[in-house]
Amino acid sequence: MIEIRFHGRGGQGAVIASKILAYAYFLDGKSSQAFPTFGAERRGAPVAAFVRADDKFINVRSPIANPDYVIVMAGKLAETVDVTSGIKENGLVIINSDKPASYYSFEEKCSIKTINVNEIALKHKLGSPIMPIINLPILGIFAKLSSSVSIESLKKAAPKFVPVKVEENIDALVEAYDLA
Amino acid sequence: MQKDMLLGSEAIAEGVKLARPKIIPAYPITPQTHIIEVLSEMTANGELDATFIRVESELSAAAAAMGASQAGVRTFTATSSHGLALMHEVLHWIVGARLPVVLVNANRAIGSPWNIWTDQTDSMTQRDLGWLQVYCETAQEALDTILQAFYIAEKIQLPFMVMIDGFILSHTLEEVLIPSQDEADEFLPPYKPEYFLDTNNPMSFGAAAKGDIFYLLRKSIEETMEGSFDYIDEAHKRFEKIFKRRYGLIDTYLLDDAEIVFVVAGALVGTTKVAIDTLRKNNVKAGLLKIRYFRPFPKKEIVEALKGDKKVVVFNKAVSFGSSGQITQEIKEAFYYEDKKPVLYDYVLSLGGKEVFVENIVDLANNLDNLDKFKILWRE
Numbered sequence: 321m322i323e324i325r326f327h328g329r330g331g332q333g334a335v336i337a338s339k340i341l342a343y344a345y346f347l348d349g350k351s352s353q354a355f356p357t358f359g360a361e362r363r364g365a366p367v368a369a370f371v372r373a374d375d376k377f378i379n380v381r382s383p384i385a386n387p388d389y390v391i392v393m394a395g396k397l398a399e400t401v402d403v404t405s406g407i408k409e410n411g412l413v414i415i416n417s418d419k420p421a422s423y424y425s426f427e428e429k430c431s432i433k434t435i436n437v438n439e440i441a442l443k444h445k446l447g448s449p450i451m452p453i454i455n456l457p458i459l460g461i462f463a464k465l466s467s468s469v470s471i472e473s474l475k476k477a478a479p480k481f482v483p484v485k486v487e488e489n490i491d492a493l494v495e496a497y498d499l500a
Numbered sequence: 501m502q503k504d505m506l507l508g509s510e511a512i513a514e515g516v517k518l519a520r521p522k523i524i525p526a527y528p529i530t531p532q533t534h535i536i537e538v539l540s541e542m543t544a545n546g547e548l549d550a551t552f553i554r555v556e557s558e559l560s561a562a563a564a565a566m567g568a569s570q571a572g573v574r575t576f577t578a579t580s581s582h583g584l585a586l587m588h589e590v591l592h593w594i595v596g597a598r599l600p601v602v603l604v605n606a607n608r609a610i611g612s613p614w615n616i617w618t619d620q621t622d623s624m625t626q627r628d629l630g631w632l633q634v635y636c637e638t639a640q641e642a643l644d645t646i647l648q649a650f651y652i653a654e655k656i657q658l659p660f661m662v663m664i665d666g667f668i669l670s671h672t673l674e675e676v677l678i679p680s681q682d683e684a685d686e687f688l689p690p691y692k693p694e695y696f697l698d699t700n701n702p703m704s705f706g707a708a709a710k711g712d713i714f715y716l717l718r719k720s721i722e723e724t725m726e727g728s729f730d731y732i733d734e735a736h737k738r739f740e741k742i743f744k745r746r747y748g749l750i751d752t753y754l755l756d757d758a759e760i761v762f763v764v765a766g767a768l769v770g771t772t773k774v775a776i777d778t779l780r781k782n783n784v785k786a787g788l789l790k791i792r793y794f795r796p797f798p799k800k801e802i803v804e805a806l807k808g809d810k811k812v813v814v815f816n817k818a819v820s821f822g823s824s825g826q827i828t829q830e831i832k833e834a835f836y837y838e839d840k841k842p843v844l845y846d847y848v849l850s851l852g853g854k855e856v857f858v859e860n861i862v863d864l865a866n867n868l869d870n871l872d873k874f875k876i877l878w879r880e
Contacts (some may be wrong), residue, residue, distance in 0.1 A: 342673050351675060352673075352674070352675070353672055353674045354673040355672040377675070378674070379773045380771050380772055381672065381770050382856060382858065383855060385857060392715060444771070459702050
C-alpha cells in the first residue's frame with residue numbers, strides 16, 4: 321500500500337488534488353481512497369487530505385499517520401505545521417516553494433524536493449498571484465518522482481474534478497511532470 | 501453494473517435514484533448535505549423523476565415524508581445528528597402509521613459542545629422507535645442497503661433507517677459498483693400500497709384509538725419486527741441473485757477460531773479488520789463480528805457467533821449514561837438464558853470523531869487481561 325498526505329490551505333485545492341490522484345490510481349487499475357481532514361474548510365486555514373492506493377480493497381479508514389509521501393502545497397506550511405510527522409523512513413516530501421531543499425530541515429529522515437509550482441500554475445493562468453491553483457502541476461511532479469501513478473490516468477481524472485480550464489490544467493500537469 | 505469512484509454520500513444518492521422515489525423532502529445538515537445536494541440536482545435536471553421538497557427544518561422534512569408516504573408514494577429523506585433529534589416526534593408517528601419511509605442518517609455527535617464529527621449517539625438514541633436500523637461499513641454497502649431498505653420496508657410496512665458514519669463514509673472517495681436501472685428495477689418492484697390517502701376513495705388515518713386498539717396495534721408492530729427476519733433473509737437472497745453480493749444480519753471476519761472478538765458497527769469495521777490481520781501475524785487469534793442490523797437485533801445469530809470460550813470486546817460509539825454502551829446492553833441481553841457466556845468488555849471507543857488507529861485496537865487486544873469487565877471502559 322502507498323500512502324500520501326497532502327498539506328494545504330483551505331481553498332488551495334488539496335482536497336481536489338487528493339480526489340484526482342485517487343481517481344487516477346483507480347484508472348490505473350488499483351484500489352484507492354481519498355478523504356480530507358474534516359471541519360476546517362475555512363479559506364486559508366491549514367488542511368490535510370489523504371490518499372491510499374493498493375492492489376486490493378482498502379479497509380483502513382483512519383487518517384494517514386505514516387505516509388510514504390507528503391505533498392506540501394504552500395511552502396510556509398512546512399515551517400509552521402509538522403508536515404513530516406510520522407513519515408516513513410526515506411519517505412519523500414514535495415514542497416511547493418521558491419526556496420532550495422536545503423532551506424528546510426526536518427527531524428524525520430526523509431528526502432526533500434522543492435519546486436516552484438506557483439510559477440508553473442501562473443504561467444498557465446491557473447488562479448491568481450495571491451492564490452495560484454496548483455493541484456494539477458503538483459500532481460505532475462508527484463507522478464514523476466513516485467512513478468506510482470500514470471500521467472495518462474491523471475490527465476483523464478483531472479476534468480472530472482476540475483471542469484474549468486481543462487486544457488490549461490493538463491498543460492501545467494504535463495509541464496510539471498517533464499520538469500521534475 | 502458500472503464501477504466508479506464515488507463519495508459515500510454520492511453512492512447513497514445513486515442508490516436512492518435507482519430506487520425511484522417520488523418525494524424527497526429534506527433539510528441540509530453536515531455531514532449529510534452532499535446526499536440531498538446530489539438528489540436535488542438529479543431532480544432538477546430530470547435524471548430522477550421525483551419532487552424534491554425544500555423544507556424549513558428537519559421536523560418539517562419528517563412531517564412531509566410522513567404525508568408523502570401516507571399518500572402512497574415511495575419516500576426518502578436524509579439527515580444527521582441534531583436533525584434526527586428534531587425529527588423524533590414524527591419518527592414515532594411514521595412507525596405507528598406503518599409507513600415505509602427510508603431515511604439515511606449520517607452518524608454525527610450531538611452537542612453540547614458543538615461537534616460535527618462522527619459517533620452513533622444520534623441513531624442509538626432512536627433505537628426504541630420501531631424503525632429498522634442498519635449500520636454500513638462501506639460506500640458499496642450503503643448503496644446496496646438503500647435498495648434493500650425500500651424492499652424490506654415496503655414488505656413489512658415499517659420505516660427503515662440506514663446509517664453511515666459521518667465523514668468517514670460520507671466524505672471518502674472509494675470504488676463502488678453502481679447497478680444499472682434494469683438490475684435495480686428487477687430487484688425493487690414499484691411501490692403499490694393497499695391503503696393510502698386518495699380523494700377518490702376517502703379514508704381516515706391515525707384517528708384516535710383507545711387503549712384496547714392501541715395496544716393491539718403496538719403489539720402488531722413488535723410481531724412485525726420479530727417476523728421481519730424472514731423478509732430480510734428473502735431480500736438478501738434476492739439481492740445476491742441479481743447483484744452477486746451477499747449480505748447478512750451480521751457479518752464475521754476470522755471469527756471461527758478467534759479467542760478475542762471485536763464487535764463493531766459502522767465504518768470502524770474496516771480499520772478493525774486491519775488490526776485483526778496485524779494481531780494474527782503476531783499469533784493472537786483475533787476476529788470480528790460486524791453488527792449490520794441493530795433493529796431488529798439478530799440475537800440468535802449473535803449468540804451463535806459469540807458462543808464458546810471467547811473474550812468479546814464490544815466497541816460502542818455511543819453510551820447510555822448510567823448504564824453502558826447500547827450495543828453491549830443488547831449482547832448481554834441476548835446471552836441471558838445461555839449457559840455459556842463469553843467474557844464481555846464494554847468499550848466506548850470513539851465519541852465526537854475521536855480517531856481510532858489500527859495500533860489502538862492492537863494495543864487494546866494485547867492489554868485485555870488488565871481491563872475491568874464490570875465497568876464501562878474508556879480510552880486513556
